[in-house]
Amino acid sequence: MTTTAPQERVLATLNADGSRRWLRPRLSRGRFLTARRVVAYFLIALFTLIPFIPVNGHPALLFDIPARRFHVFGATFFPTDTALMALLFLSIFLAIFFVTALFGRVWCGWACPQTVYMEFLYRPIERLFEGEPGRKQRITGATGLRKALKHAVFFACSIYLAHTFLAYFVGVERLWQWVQRSPMEHPGAFLVMAITTALMSFDFAFFREQTCLVACPYGRFQAAMLDRNSLIVTYDRARGEPRGKKKRTPTAAPDVALRVLPGAPPAPSPAAQPRSLGDCIDCTLCVTTCPTGIDIREGLQMECIGCAQCIDACDSVMDKIGRPRGLIRYSSQNIVEGKARSILRPRLALYPAVIAGLLTLFVVLLAGKSTAEAAVLPRQGAPFYLLDTGEVSNQVRLRLVNRAATDASFTISTAEPARIILDTNPVSVPAGESVTVGLTIAFPPALLNDRGAAVLTITISDGAEFTRPIEYRVLGPAGRKLREMKSRSESDRDPVTD
Numbered sequence: 018m019t020t021t022a023p024q025e026r027v028l029a030t031l032n033a034d035g036s037r038r039w040l041r042p043r044l045s046r047g048r049f050l051t052a053r054r055v056v057a058y059f060l061i062a063l064f065t066l067i068p069f070i071p072v073n074g075h076p077a078l079l080f081d082i083p084a085r086r087f088h089v090f091g092a093t094f095f096p097t098d099t100a101l102m103a104l105l106f107l108s109i110f111l112a113i114f115f116v117t118a119l120f121g122r123v124w125c126g127w128a129c130p131q132t133v134y135m136e137f138l139y140r141p142i143e144r145l146f147e148g149e150p151g152r153k154q155r156i157t158g159a160t161g162l163r164k165a166l167k168h169a170v171f172f173a174c175s176i177y178l179a180h181t182f183l184a185y186f187v188g189v190e191r192l193w194q195w196v197q198r199s200p201m202e203h204p205g206a207f208l209v210m211a212i213t214t215a216l217m218s219f220d221f222a223f224f225r226e227q228t229c230l231v232a233c234p235y236g237r238f239q240a241a242m243l244d245r246n247s248l249i250v251t252y253d254r255a256r257g258e259p260r261g262k263k264k265r266t267p268t269a270a271p272d273v274a275l276r277v278l279p280g281a282p283p284a285p286s287p288a289a290q291p292r293s294l295g296d297c298i299d300c301t302l303c304v305t306t307c308p309t310g311i312d313i314r315e316g317l318q319m320e321c322i323g324c325a326q327c328i329d330a331c332d333s334v335m336d337k338i339g340r341p342r343g344l345i346r347y348s349s350q351n352i353v354e355g356k357a358r359s360i361l362r363p364r365l366a367l368y369p370a371v372i373a374g375l376l377t378l379f380v381v382l383l384a385g386k387s388t389a390e391a392a393v394l395p396r397q398g399a400p401f402y403l404l405d406t407g408e409v410s411n412q413v414r415l416r417l418v419n420r421a422a423t424d425a426s427f428t429i430s431t432a433e434p435a436r437i438i439l440d441t442n443p444v445s446v447p448a449g450e451s452v453t454v455g456l457t458i459a460f461p462p463a464l465l466n467d468r469g470a471a472v473l474t475i476t477i478s479d480g481a482e483f484t485r486p487i488e489y490r491v492l493g494p495a496g497r498k499l500r501e502m503k504s505r506s507e508s509d510r511d512p513v514t515d
């Protein structure tokens with residue numbers, strides 16, 4: 018069978034024959050690694066603690082999908098709040114666009130959980146068991162055992178991550194109950210946990226950078242969100258090329274620009290130099306340290322997550338050969354190409370303006386929301402029943418939502434001669450919860466029109482600031498049956514006439 022090699026590189030992590038090129042990026046110590054470590058461990062602590070932090074009696078973030086409500090820093094959102102949630106998420110997306118336009122893929126390289134856990138939890142564990150790539154491997158022997166131990170620790174980390182992740186959806190209390198009990202008591206929850214753990218293990222032990230390269234949609238949006246003035250990790254081609262090996266220059270070697278200053282020592286004639294080379298010594302440290310396996314010297318690429326590992330690598334090389342740092346640096350395409358950087362760009366004014374408008378609308382709508390919600394819904398089954406009392410009854414469902422920070426009791430009533438039949442009235446609803454109860458509306462047939470329908474007002478009140486009258490169309494018999502019932506009830510009411 019003949020195979021055809023690609024004309025050009027398709028993915029940095031693909032070999033020419035289509036097999037995966039496994040990456041083991043070397044660690045490049047430097048100021049950016051130190052800063053990223055601080056940020057990463059702060060974020061790991063934050064991701065872990067947020068489900069434990071109570072705000073208004075609920076976790077700071079809880080996406081309670083089974084109960085169909087989200088708790089976001091003290092505010093509770095129900096399915097009826099779709100518009101509010103849409104405003105909030107739209108604002109967050111636009112904020113990401115804004116930050117990306119300003120600082121490039123700072124989210125990917127510094128704050129994305131994929132990067133944070135991969136680079137600052139799983140890779141350090143890997144180095145612990147298998148040694149540091151590019152350095153003298155201090156750990157020798159028992160390779161298989163070390164790999165097995167590494168994967169055992171990876172698995173333990175994945176269990177921890179899966180529990181952290183699920184805590185955002187079920188809350189720590191329910192999670193703790195599940196952990197203490199046998200999986201057979203909650204097989205569904207256990208299955209979700211097992212699948213999440215397996216996905217985490219697959220991602221961090223096997224799939225790794227492929228998540229950023231082929232699975233995450235954010236990288237694809239990059240081209241639309243970046244412009245030529247956005248802050249990105251760039252290679253200074255004008256300074257670095259032509260690249261090539263060269264001897265170390267004496268420390269404090271005058272910079273190219275200094276050589277033309279008045280009074281500066283004369284520049285050596287080109288003929289006296291062995292070769293006219295740029296600052297890049299083609300050591301490829303910036304490539305071997307890259308967690309996505311790309312060569313930043315080839316220009317801005319979709320795979321670059323802006324992690325700055327190549328900056329630290331190259332800065333250490335520049336220090337060693339006595340050249341100024343910054344051959345690879347955070348900059349913009351315009352600056353590196355010698356063009357002016359425009360600070361005032363339309364999108365930098367537009368994004369904040371739209372975000373401010375959306376957030377203002379969000380706050381106004383949120384502040385104007387009532388402390389409760391009530392909805393009357395029909396129940397399945399017959400549209401009406403005839404009671405022994407001669408009344409007609411309709412069975413309905415009443416959904417009550419308590420948005421307040423305290424528990425509330427709602428009284429359900431209607432105008433006589435109709436009445437509400439309910440086991441417990443008033444109905445108690447805990448703070449931030451919703452309750453659906455079944456109730457019966459009983460009414461005399463005299464209220465019905467010829468088509469067998471009437472509109473009744475059901476009033477729901479918490480006795481304080483919430484009172485909601487709801488008009489509900491009840492049904493009953495029509496035609497001859499209705500006339501019979503009406504005449505019977507009239508005769509019952511007036512026995513003297515009989």
Ligand code: SF4
Pocket residue numbers: 257260296297298299300301302303304314330331334344345
């Ligand atoms: S680390 Fe710097 S000097 Fe080495 S190859 Fe990369 S750009 Fe060139």
Ligand code: SF4
Pocket residue numbers: 250303306307308309310311312313320321322323324325326327328
């Ligand atoms: S090119 Fe540099 S900044 Fe981009 S992903 Fe690779 S190491 Fe990180």
